[in-house]
Amino acid sequence: MTDLLYDSDEEALRGSVRALLAAHAPWQRVLAAVDTGEPYDAALWRRLVDQVGVTGLAVPAEHGGAGAGYREVAVVLEELGRAVAPVPFLGAVVATRALLACDGSALLRQVAAAERDVALAVGFATAPDAAFDAVTVGPGPTLCGRVVGVADTAPGGLLLVPTGDGLYAVDAAEPAVRTTPVVSLDATRPLVDIDFTAAPARRLATGEPAATAVTAALTAGAALLASEQLGVAQWCLDTTVAYVRQRHQFGRPVGSFQAVKHRLADLWVELTEARAVARHAADRLGDTGTEAALAAALAQAYCGPVAVRAAEVCVQLHGGLGFTWEHPAHLYLKRAKSTAIAFGTADRHRAALARLVDLPGPGTVDGVTDRCTGR
Amino acid sequence: MTDLLYDSDEEALRGSVRALLAAHAPWQRVLAAVDTGEPYDAALWRRLVDQVGVTGLAVPAEHGGAGAGYREVAVVLEELGRAVAPVPFLGAVVATRALLACDGSALLRQVAAAERDVALAVGFATAPDAAFDAVTVGPGPTLCGRVVGVADTAPGGLLLVPTGDGLYAVDAAEPAVRTTPVVSLDATRPLVDIDFTAAPARRLATGEPAATAVTAALTAGAALLASEQLGVAQWCLDTTVAYVRQRHQFGRPVGSFQAVKHRLADLWVELTEARAVARHAADRLGDTGTEAALAAALAQAYCGPVAVRAAEVCVQLHGGLGFTWEHPAHLYLKRAKSTAIAFGTADRHRAALARLVDLPGPGTVDGVTDRCTGR
Amino acid sequence: MSDHTADGLRELVATFLRTHDPRGDRTGFLRARFDAGLAWVHFPPGRGGLGAPAHLQAVVDDAFAEAGAPDNRPRRNSIGLGMAAPTLLRHASEAQCRRWLRPLWTGEEVWCQLFSEPEAGSDLASVRTRAVPDGADWVVDGQKVWTSLAHLARWAILLARTDPDAPKHHGLTYFVCDMAAPGVRVRPLRQATGEAEFNEVFLTGVRIPDSHRVGQVGHGWAVARTTLMNERVAIGGRPLPREGGMVGVLARLWRDRPDLRTGGLHEEVLHAWVRAEAARLAALRLRQLVAAGQPGPEGSAVKLSFAELSQRISGLEVELRGAEGLRHDDWTMRRPAEPDLLGRTATYRYLRARGNSIEGGTSEILRTIIAERVLGLPAEPRVDR
């Protein structure tokens, strides 16, 4: 049976990540970085890698990892979401999942040891059931094509590129790889467009194994993103509760007004459910078969909208203050809204659920006519 | 431009209907009738016909009617909804609209003068875009088949029966017509199943004119039902407001609690919009072309759910009292929920709007794949 | 203590079954099971339990069920088992526990609850039913409402005002009332579904011996809070499997009836499925927290979501059925011991579900409790103390 709790190791991991983020990534620093146009915090990323070993968490010991698992990765993501921390962890986890599925042993060891950054070269909006035809393979092999809106790439990092006929590794530093920054809605998670013009590549897998590896990676992304969303939502709830407790209007704390209380109670209920859903998704990632896909689809169908609502409530209940650039609420709103698109929007995941749990849509538009004749 | 107000004639009409209903159809009487299994109030219907002339309102003067129009009919329906009055007015209006469209001049005169009750023999759930194949035509002509869930029929009345090849009139008193009462969700609006076993019929129209007449009738039903729904919702709001003003809990009127106030404010906003939508639908019924269909589809897409929410809020804010048989709230809840299905559910009307205003659905499931590749 | 492991308890049940025939006399078997401490294992020894952790109850129940043993018909005595018993355990005297707990647990005596009043509603502490001392008895007059099982019950837990001059939370006392006593009149309360699950109870000069008082005079609110707390805890039943509740009815209907499907309703069905599965996982997580000895406030979330989902799903089912959704099965008055949510029509489910956000604490009250006790938001200015 699925284990939806946090064990003591996981709580200890949470504690060290939270302490590190509190010390080195307060929101003031995150916001300042957004204004510099250098959103990723390389120093912070280095600390997480060196002090917590985040890149090796989900890598088995035989490949040089910590052999922990996705439940632990999820806890780290909760904390990163809670801090809107500008580090490329999620992308690294996703790409590492692809490597794990296609036996990239030597690469895995480098990645687990954080000797190389790695990212999957697909748009951040890509759902697990997507098809890949943006990049084509030429002789060499070399890759040609354009992938837009990729998250979590690093200048000298490795790009794993899905194509119609397999999965390829490309060095982002190659001259035939041109990376163009995008003005992203979530400035704490920069996106790039990538052009491959006959970029030399190394084939990692082809055919079914390649497709399986990419699907597994994107499924892990969808499942684990729910924990980041949970962290975002939790920050929004906590911050709003703290604010309405101290903010007075009409001679009373704003938090004593019943409509405010009930809205926050409803949000707490949603968070309670989102936590169970996100834990479930992380827990099931170890499964093979459809359970992992189902739990991931549920996670994105449920947790994405909860995070968005939490951020919207946060802005609203902070009044004008929550709408200012100087208050961090907008960072969470932008993060939440972006993650609601990442790895596929909620409606797309509902459609995936419809297939997975056998709740098919109407066959044809005419097929529904009968009910209205009263027969 | 559409006229969304009530003119003084309409307000006068409302006044006389409301006074009549207050005197002769208080809710206690309606509830008592439900328990007797004789839900329709024949005496009340007679009064409405004789004193207000409701059956002739939308019939032109040359056919013996009052030559008023659907705006006036809508006002009467608002009041009937407000009283959950058990009279077959809506069905009569719908059937009369069909007769008007296919030149049933002699019949029209009888109907306008209320010498005969008339109903369209289609299920109450039938949407304007439905097809009709439940009844087939034999030599004579005679009709065979079964129509289920028909509202507003009268024992000696006339049935207008749409078939695959035309519209027919059948006398409900014919031995070859068997009418079986249904236990209906809304006991104030009885439904019947009707079996035709070679019932002698008179052809009123065939082909396109017949189809047009039936569509026009059902469009009128969908459009005008919105006014009944508005009346139901208005009663629910008014009654709930009155209740929470006097009911005390925790030493305060329940209506002074902010969450209660805000919920009722939201309901009032919805009612404000539903009134505009319902008036628009009634006003546009005079139009030819798609404007009437569009306004009717909008009316059922919007007003049905508003009435259901209003009735649900009414039950909830009355607490246990609103859940008892002795309080009239359940009559409104059942009426609201039934009307949300009548003439087609909201989702069906949204689908109709999609066609009417050119917002088509996705062509194929695969057609949406591209967006997720980030291209 | 080795009994307090799953294996230890299984062994105890096996031993018990060697000397008690599960196919024999039902009452005798249940009484013996109570006396062996295998009724509710977290109760203390001598009161039907073993002082074991509550989550091990499932182990015992499973072992008895496997052996084909009779159960105590828990749904027929939900108030007694779920609310009266934990209250008695905490607040009643030794003699009272001896008298009442065993026949309560075996189902020989059904219990009901006389708390709600027409004027009190959500403001439970404002009860007006009076209890006046008269010799060794109390004489009770008043009217109670929303009493399920009153027509079947032998005993009632009763909250009455014994000091009308004290502040409203301080003038209450908690009693056990004999439903067979003279002056107790039970009248069915018909509800929107047409049936009468509940009752009004009129108390006219009802004499209750002081020995049936639970807790001190004037401490009734504190005792009643134990009862209410237990009402709000999501107990009973096993964890639901996926599609285990009302959403399963909807999903099966969708699968079985392609003729009913539309694109719009498809989205609503999927939304409902997602919300129901999220709520199910949250309830499962609550169980895991309780089992791990970390009970949290998630029970309130479970009850709120259950009410909202049952209403939304049943409403959606009525619409999905379309023409069939206009038809009900029967409006005649019935007297069910519990609602038949899965056996009757969609319209019945829809109407009955409206009560879910009212009974056992309205959703509004629950939200306020969550806001104040879980989130720590300040109370509203009070005008009634």
Next chain:
Amino acid sequence: MSDHTADGLRELVATFLRTHDPRGDRTGFLRARFDAGLAWVHFPPGRGGLGAPAHLQAVVDDAFAEAGAPDNRPRRNSIGLGMAAPTLLRHASEAQCRRWLRPLWTGEEVWCQLFSEPEAGSDLASVRTRAVPDGADWVVDGQKVWTSLAHLARWAILLARTDPDAPKHHGLTYFVCDMAAPGVRVRPLRQATGEAEFNEVFLTGVRIPDSHRVGQVGHGWAVARTTLMNERVAIGGRPLPREGGMVGVLARLWRDRPDLRTGGLHEEVLHAWVRAEAARLAALRLRQLVAAGQPGPEGSAVKLSFAELSQRISGLEVELRGAEGLRHDDWTMRRPAEPDLLGRTATYRYLRARGNSIEGGTSEILRTIIAERVLGLPAEPRVDR
């Protein structure tokens, strides 16, 4: 009076145009139009109007627009035209009206509003900015916030506390503040969109002559209510055609981009379309009521729905765009006079729309106003008077 018909007004405009070239000097033309009473026809004669019914303004505006006459750039001076002018008309002296109304209407002088304060928020009456009498002047100290157009404005309407000992609604006075006066400092207030539509305004020893006081000392709240009432009335602009607002952007995107369509988003687009059309018809009905001389409270409904719809529709548009919805256009700080809701990216619309339920009265305050003033529900217990 024959002027007060549509035909009469068209005739007046035609006569005016015979002697005033609409292509000539803009300011001169607008001044003359004001002097002819054709500025705001429902204002009294001598103050830019004719005392005609307000709904006839559209006739005059149409006639001038047809002739190619310059308008007074109403969106650039929305506070002046929509809020300051009606307040001055009702509460200011003859001399004050003479000084301020004409250049306000012609757009020569832009106005802003100094009401909101960081601590006051929705509780506007709790302003702390102090005005202390000093000879024939008042000396003002304090901080205001959410001031749009402050960087462009010549004048501000200002609410300040003149009696700190009076109950909070009774210690306020209403002034007109010269934004060019020494001690007025305007600082841009950057918002979630990255731009700065609004400002913080710091007032340090600002001298305001007593002749710039509007209404009596201590009556500022009553004067401010006129301003706020006008803020909440949905004025300006023509009635929207179907798909006239943000929903049109969404609908056109849906039509133009079949590649973005999914079944789930189809339902959401249809829901949004239905709600937007219902809100549009309600706004149209409000106009018809006003035109028929039966103004109702529906304006509050219109503002509430507008905020909710703009948020929902823009949020949906971002999702519908999918990968494109992850991209913004520009985060650099800009200083727009008004938000560019239809010209920029979906992400901009989404972020800017969050302000719609905060600015000009939060949606929470509006709901309370509806509940109390329209539905007659009782006020909450007040602890601040």
